[in-house]
Amino acid sequence: MPSFSGASVRRVIYRSDARISEHAHDWPLLSLFVMGGVWTETELGETFTAAPSAVFFRAGAPHRNVMGPAGFDQIEIAFDPAWLKHTRLPDAPISQRRGARARADARVLVRLCGTCEEAFRIALGDLLQRMNEPAEHAAPDWVGAVTQSLRADPSLSANELASNVQRHPSWLGTAYRNATGEGLQETAARFRVERAARLRRETDQPFAGIAMDAGFCDQSHMNRTFRRVLGRLPSDVRNDRVAFRQVP
Secondary structure (H helix, E strand, O other), X not given: OOEEOOEEEEEEXXXXXXXXXXXXXXXXXXXXXXXXXXXXXXXXXXXEEEOOEEEEEOOOOOEEEEEEXXXXXXXXXXXXXXXXXXXXXXXXXXXEEOHHHHHXXXXXXXXXXXXXXXXXXXXXXXXXXXXXXXXXXXXXXHHHHHHHHHHXXXXXXXXXXXXXXXXXXXXXXXXXXXXXXXXXHHHHHHHHHHHHHHHHHHOOOOHHHHHHHOOOOOHHHHHHHHHHHHOOOHHHHHHHXXXXXXXX
């Protein structure tokens, strides 16, 4: 990952269920969630945030974390506020940006990580300033129910998901995409990749067994989905275990 004159960018990976004791960051930090999820506890309580989303931590804001069962993969951007010039940082010690707009903003920023410093600085400042805007309307309860159903069983069809939340199948797909920024099949593919990535990183199970356990048709299907979702192959992911961040 690149480093700029006023910011450092790094990829951080935690194994499943890892616990991090209370800590704070010396610089303001923006975390772009790539895969998995994490419980974050602050003086205001505990929240669970899953990928893809963006979370901002003010310098010195104390918090502790517990990783979800799929582990946690993020891109951390720590920066000097003066480097952003006139950007107004989010007011809250910890701010979250979720949903369709957060997904789009995070993807733009990730694409710019390897580009020129000025383009990256502008994009980062724009995202942070949007965190000061009023929060997006909370997603309807049925969205969470559909997401949880797919997380538990990514093979569920649109008809089955619609029946579970008492909606019409032809309406559900469009409404879900409008609410989350991704389609039902995209969400299902992401959950399969999360499960397969955890198994690749944390076990010595062979490719074929992982593909079956994660709900892929076969190993080729798993390879194609990894490339589409992560831009990487399962064979690349196994080496991530050496990059697990060590925690107390």
